[in-house]
Amino acid sequence: MSIGLLVHPLSPHIPPASSPSASTAGNHHQRILSLAETCSDMSQLKQLHAFTLRTTYPEEPATLFLYGKILQLSSSFSDVNYAFRVFDSIENHSSFMWNTLIRACAHDVSRKEEAFMLYRKMLERGESSPDKHTFPFVLKACAYIFGFSEGKQVHCQIVKHGFGGDVYVNNGLIHLYGSCGCLDLARKVFDEMPERSLVSWNSMIDALVRFGEYDSALQLFREMQRSFEPDGYTMQSVLSACAGLGSLSLGTWAHAFLLRKYDVDVAMDVLVKNSLIEMYCKCGSLRMAEQVFQGMQKRDLASWNAMILGFATHGRAEEAMNFFDRMVDKRENVRPNSVTFVGLLIACNHRGFVNKGRQYFDMMVRDYCIEPALEHYGCIVDLIARAGYITEAIDMVMSMPMKPDAVIWRSLLDACCKKGDSVELSEEIARNIIGTKEDNESSNGNCSGAYVLLSRVYASASRWNDVGIVRKLMSEHGIRKEPGCSSIEINGISHEFFAGDTSHPQTKQIYQQLKVIDDRLRSIGYLPDRSQAPLVDATNDGSKEYSLRLHSERLAIAFGLINLPPQTPIRIFKNLRVCNDCHEVTKLISKVFNTEIIVRDRVRFHHFKDGSCSCLDYW
DNA sequence: TTAGGGTTAG
Numbered sequence: 001m002s003i004g005l006l007v008h009p010l011s012p013h014i015p016p017a018s019s020p021s022a023s024t025a026g027n028h029h030q031r032i033l034s035l036a037e038t039c040s041d042m043s044q045l046k047q048l049h050a051f052t053l054r055t056t057y058p059e060e061p062a063t064l065f066l067y068g069k070i071l072q073l074s075s076s077f078s079d080v081n082y083a084f085r086v087f088d089s090i091e092n093h094s095s096f097m098w099n100t101l102i103r104a105c106a107h108d109v110s111r112k113e114e115a116f117m118l119y120r121k122m123l124e125r126g127e128s129s130p131d132k133h134t135f136p137f138v139l140k141a142c143a144y145i146f147g148f149s150e151g152k153q154v155h156c157q158i159v160k161h162g163f164g165g166d167v168y169v170n171n172g173l174i175h176l177y178g179s180c181g182c183l184d185l186a187r188k189v190f191d192e193m194p195e196r197s198l199v200s201w202n203s204m205i206d207a208l209v210r211f212g213e214y215d216s217a218l219q220l221f222r223e224m225q226r227s228f229e230p231d232g233y234t235m236q237s238v239l240s241a242c243a244g245l246g247s248l249s250l251g252t253w254a255h256a257f258l259l260r261k262y263d264v265d266v267a268m269d270v271l272v273k274n275s276l277i278e279m280y281c282k283c284g285s286l287r288m289a290e291q292v293f294q295g296m297q298k299r300d301l302a303s304w305n306a307m308i309l310g311f312a313t314h315g316r317a318e319e320a321m322n323f324f325d326r327m328v329d330k331r332e333n334v335r336p337n338s339v340t341f342v343g344l345l346i347a348c349n350h351r352g353f354v355n356k357g358r359q360y361f362d363m364m365v366r367d368y369c370i371e372p373a374l375e376h377y378g379c380i381v382d383l384i385a386r387a388g389y390i391t392e393a394i395d396m397v398m399s400m401p402m403k404p405d406a407v408i409w410r411s412l413l414d415a416c417c418k419k420g421d422s423v424e425l426s427e428e429i430a431r432n433i434i435g436t437k438e439d440n441e442s443s444n445g446n447c448s449g450a451y452v453l454l455s456r457v458y459a460s461a462s463r464w465n466d467v468g469i470v471r472k473l474m475s476e477h478g479i480r481k482e483p484g485c486s487s488i489e490i491n492g493i494s495h496e497f498f499a500g501d502t503s504h505p506q507t508k509q510i511y512q513q514l515k516v517i518d519d520r521l522r523s524i525g526y527l528p529d530r531s532q533a534p535l536v537d538a539t540n541d542g543s544k545e546y547s548l549r550l551h552s553e554r555l556a557i558a559f560g561l562i563n564l565p566p567q568t569p570i571r572i573f574k575n576l577r578v579c580n581d582c583h584e585v586t587k588l589i590s591k592v593f594n595t596e597i598i599v600r601d602r603v604r605f606h607h608f609k610d611g612s613c614s615c616l617d618y619w
Numbered sequence: 620t621t622a623g624g625g626t627t628a629g
Contacts, residue, residue: 033621068621096621103622136624171624178625203625233625271626278628302627309628342629375629 028055029062036069042077045070049086058090068096075104080111095128099137106141115141116150123157130157132166139172143179151176165194171203178207202233205241214241218250229261232272239275246573246600248283255279274302281310284571284598304332305339312347314598315586320347321356338370345379354387374402381408385415390425406450409433413453417460426457485575486552486599488560497555506559513558520592521585551582553599557589560597569596 032052039045049070056063067090074082083104087097098118105115119138122130130138135158142151155173163169170193177186190196190204201224208217218241221234230238235258242251255276273296280289289310293303304327311320324344327334341364348357361380364370372380377400385393393412397404413429416422433450451474458466487496497504504510553572560570582599590597 062620065620072621099622133623140624168624175625197624199625201625206625236626274627300627305628313629337628339628346629373629379629 026062029060029066032056032066033069036066036073039073042074042079042082045073045077046082064090064092064094068094068100071097072100075100075107078108080104080108092127093125095131095134098122098128099131099133102134102141103137106137106144112141112144116145116147116154119154130161132163132169135163135166135169136172139169139176143172143176146180148176148180148182151180167193167195167197167200171197171199174200174203174207178203178210181211183207183211183213196227198228198231198234201228202231202237205234205237209237209240209244212244214244217241232262232269235262235272236275239272239279243275243279243282246283248280248285248571251279251283252288270296270298270300270303274300274306277303277306277310281306281313282600284314284573284600286310286314286316286598299334301334301337301340304334305337305343308340308343309346312343312350314600315350317347317351317353317356320344336364336368338364338373338376341368341370342375342379345376345383349379349383349386352383352387354383354389357383374400374405374408377402377404378408378411382411382415385411386418388415390415404432406433410450410453413450413457417453417456423457423461423463426454430454430457484552486556487573488556488571490560490563495556495559497552497559499552499555501552501555504555504559506562509562510555510558513562514554517554517558517561517589517592521588524588524592526585526588553582554585557586557597561593561595567595569598572597572599574599 032048032055036045036048039048052063052066052070056066058064067086071083071086074080074086083101087093087101090097102115102118102122105111105118115138119130119134122128122134135154138154139151141147142154151173158164158169158173170189173189174186177183177189186204186207190200193200201220205217205220205224208214208220217237221230221238221241224230224234235254238254239251242248242254258272258276273292276292277289280286280292289307293299293307296303304323308320308323308327311317311323320343324336324340326332327340328336341360344360345357348354348360357380361372361376364376365372377396381393381396381404384396390412393415397408397412409429409432413426413433416426416429430450430453434454451470455467455470455474458464458470484499485496487494489495495504501507502511553574556572557570560572564570586597586599589595
């Protein structure tokens with residue numbers, strides 16, 4: 001029966017003024033209910049609602065049941081306002097009605113807070129008690145707003161109402177505590193669950209991955225396989241863990257696992273494929289990332305962004321920009337978002353493309369109406385400041401609608417130091433950073449960044465007393481400089497190098513190789529930046545010939561050239577940011593030695609407990 | 620008598 005014919009077939013059944021027999025009313029409600037199942041949009045639902053109002057008695061339980069259905073349908077058509085109107089028109093609400101409305105709010109971005117308010121109202125009114133359906137919805141809303149204290153209250157209510165053993169409720173709790181970063185509480189709920197589902201495992205694994213506990217996440221994944229088959233959600237978390245560890249061997253294993261175990265649906269899923277792209281990019285294999293991207297039948301914005309970010313963070317700015325051109329081209333016609341522009345600005349930043357960076361920043365605002373966020377400002381300020389346009393960078397910081405964070409101030413300070421600008425200005429900037437909460441957070445728990453930069457400012461102005469004061473302050477506060485470190489995996493063993501490091505057993509050969517590299521680079525006309533502080537005493541044999549500044553990555557590259565067969569790609573992981581100078585030299589070494597060299601920066605180093613990495617030769 | 624859980628990048 002079509003809803004368009006609603007009034008005619010049902011009209012003869014409109015209840016008379018006198019009370020209808022129970023069976024007639026029952027049939028009538030039943031017929032409206034079956035019509036409700038066929039509603040496909042709000043206009044049909046509104047007709048049905050009007051008809052229900054006209055032809056039923058509001059106090060009948062069957063009518064209340066119908067209103068519940070109308071409420072549910074209006075929220076499923078995303079008309080939460082209408083759902084609220086229906087709700088407000090009813091005097092006594094069933095648990096189902098409360099639950100439906102709470103759920104509608106929990107799923108609506110702009111009403112997440114209301115979900116919790118509604119739940120409180122439900123308790124206050126006391127006309128119906130929360131049940132096992134209520135809590136998962138409320139918890140979802142709490143998780144979304146990172147409402148830890150609200151969530152704790154709800155947790156108490158769950159125990160009080162006796163739903164502590166419900167698997168859906170517990171999954172909601174794991175998700176909530178996981179979202180708030182309370183991994184121990186999430187784990188406690190997980191461990192104490194009388195029954196677990198696939199979602200329980202996925203939620204716990206996801207929480208661990210999101211907060212950087214990659215090892216534990218992979219450990220849990222292994223345990224999970226004893227009782228459940230992983231699904232697409234699981235595999236995305238596993239791929240993120242591999243990406244976080246920067247372990248291409250693990251990531252490649254996960255890719256193979258995916259292809260072996262799953263049907264086309266899971267393996268071809270856009271979200272899973274995007275995770276694969278991200279994993280390959282973060283593990284340094286842009287070739288594989290591109291291969292996955294090219295093989296995708298369907299792509300979304302995130303697929304493009306993942307590639308752009310991948311190229312950008314590896315210093316391959318031209319390819320990042322080419323991908324952007326392709327995505328906005330008429331054929332693809334994908335509209336970029338704020339993340340796309342972060343990628344483009346990072347690309348420009350890594351390579352010092354100041355004008356391009358300015359163009360993208362303007363394009364983002366002008367052509368795509370995207371409000372620049374702190375991250376965009378961070379990139380552009382760093383870019384223009386590094387290029388020496390300190391005044392322009394400071395003006396930009398002053399014009400920002402939000403408060404600059406310590407990272408931005410540090411970009412300015414760094415640029416001031418390099419340019420040897422006024423000490424007063426540097427001191428002023430340093431005052432904005434030192435001791436701030438953001439600085440502590442943004443520099444891995446120490447605020448060495450600003451102190452080190454400031455001591456460099458004083459050193460460049462030959463104010464040695466002030467250098468001493470800063471160093472003393474640092475040692476008094478127990479602050480140590482976080483050294484740059486590069487790592488390379490060969491035959492499953494990770495070798496780490498610091499700048500000017502001479503601790504490796506192969507140091508002698510490494511420095512000889514560096515000399516070879518240096519000579520080859522000079523032979524093609526490369527002139528190292530002499531203004532950089534030379535590490536002339538770095539070699540064991542006291543040779544002072546090697547005058548290039550020894551970034552840790554160059555040591556790792558030399559080590560790779562010695563120990564890997566010719567033309568084997570060399571993959572380096574670095575804990576800090578890779579500078580433009582490094583990108584340029586790496587490109588040249590790569591050209592001269594006819595070897596692919598990839599340097600991935602900002603990697604959190606990982607060491608397996610037995611001191612090894614199971615690195616297979618997938619490069 | 621109605622229904623339910625877990626995602627997107629820096």
